[in-house]
Amino acid sequence: MTLIQNIRKYRLMLLRAARSSRGRDLMLYFLFVCVAFVFWLVLSLDSEVQKDYDVPVELEEMPDSVTLIGQMPAGFSVLVQGKGSQFLRYTWGHMPSLKMKFNENVVDGNIFALSRQKIDGRLRDYFGQGVQIMSVKPDSVRIPFTSAPGHVLPLRINADVHADLQYIISGPLKASVDSVRIYSVNGVPRTLNHVETEPIIRNSLRDTARLDVRIKPIPGFRIIPERVIVTVPVEPLISRRRTVKVDVTGMPHNTRLFTFPSQVEVTYLVPMSAYNEDLPVKAFVDYQDVDPQKSRARVILLQMPDICHNVTVSPDSVEFIIEKNHMHQ
Numbered sequence: 001m002t003l004i005q006n007i008r009k010y011r012l013m014l015l016r017a018a019r020s021s022r023g024r025d026l027m028l029y030f031l032f033v034c035v036a037f038v039f040w041l042v043l044s045l046d047s048e049v050q051k052d053y054d055v056p057v058e059l060e061e062m063p064d065s066v067t068l069i070g071q072m073p074a075g076f077s078v079l080v081q082g083k084g085s086q087f088l089r090y091t092w093g094h095m096p097s098l099k100m101k102f103n104e105n106v107v108d109g110n111i112f113a114l115s116r117q118k119i120d121g122r123l124r125d126y127f128g129q130g131v132q133i134m135s136v137k138p139d140s141v142r143i144p145f146t147s148a149p150g151h152v153l154p155l156r157i158n159a160d161v162h163a164d165l166q167y168i169i170s171g172p173l174k175a176s177v178d179s180v181r182i183y184s185v186n187g188v189p190r191t192l193n194h195v196e197t198e199p200i201i202r203n204s205l206r207d208t209a210r211l212d213v214r215i216k217p218i219p220g221f222r223i224i225p226e227r228v229i230v231t232v233p234v235e236p237l238i239s240r241r242r243t244v245k246v247d248v249t250g251m252p253h254n255t256r257l258f259t260f261p262s263q264v265e266v267t268y269l270v271p272m273s274a275y276n277e278d279l280p281v282k283a284f285v286d287y288q289d290v291d292p293q294k295s296r297a298r299v300i301l302l303q304m305p306d307i308c309h310n311v312t313v314s315p316d317s318v319e320f321i322i323e324k325n326h327m328h329q
Contacts (some may be wrong), residue, residue, distance in 0.1 A: 050081045058097035067183045069222045070143040082131035098126050114141040150181035151188040159200040161232050167206050170235040170271045175228045183222040205234045237269040247284040254325040257287055259318040264299055268311040279305055295319055
């Protein structure tokens with residue numbers, strides 16, 4: 001059966017249902033529901049209602065050289081009262097921005113200020129003169145600003161981070177910027193020589209982390225940027241095994257010391273990225289520590305690079321023979 005035939009079939013079924021007594025009753029019921037809805041809608045649009053809105057704010061005509069020492073609110077939380085019809089356009093539509101001109105609201109030379117009276121007046125223009133502004137938050141704005149260039153300060157990362165077992169923090173933590181620009185109405189004191197991030201605390205890391213971190217605010221100052229991305233490099237630790245010759249140090253003249261075995265096995269963990277690096281691994285016996293009365297001497301490892309962990313040597317002691325060459329005159 002084709003689509004057109006199906007449509008015709010269901011159309012005939014609906015027509016038969018509509019012509020039946022039960023179908024006419026249902027159609028009459030739906031008609032009354034529609035009329036009641038329209039009647040309710042007309043009454044609700046004509047009655048007094050209170051509504052809450054978040055009105056976005058947009059600051060206009062601010063010079064590029066000006067930096068606000070503080071944050072302009074993103075918007076106002078407003079409770080308004082009026083007829084329902086006055087708010088119909090805000091019910092489903094996008095809330096337009098409330099525009100504030102910068103130069104019209106500057107006081108005392110370097111302060112951007114909006115009083116409650118000013119905000120209420122602009123909101124009445126925004127919603128219409130028949131609307132009452134019942135409450136608004138914030139009810140005033142007062143933000144100092146400066147036209148002076150910012151002062152560049154280094155950024156320090158305040159972090160306490162730890163990797164999981166068999167993993168390692170494989171390098172220094174890095175921020176997306178290494179310095180920030182700081183602004184103030186009264187300048188930057190010489191004692192302020194750096195800024196830092198908010199504390200970063202992470203445990204049991206098993207993969208490189210990229211964290212969106214806020215820069216710790218300083219009262220009376222504006223820091224740009226206010227947030228940075230901090231990268232915490234994490235790598236798995238891989239076991240590596242090396243066989244190295246046992247050297248002897250500190251031997252007196254005409255003396256030789258032979259070790260058995262002459263080689264030992266050194267095992268350590270390194271980050272995956274360093275697995276193929278030819279790291280300096282040296283094992284030795286210090287002749288000055290050798291006790292001829294004993295059969296074994298301790299094997300000492302030269303200081304290993306910091307990236308090596310859980311270093312072990314096997315065997316950790318070796319048998320030895322001391323041979324002295326006597327010179328005859």
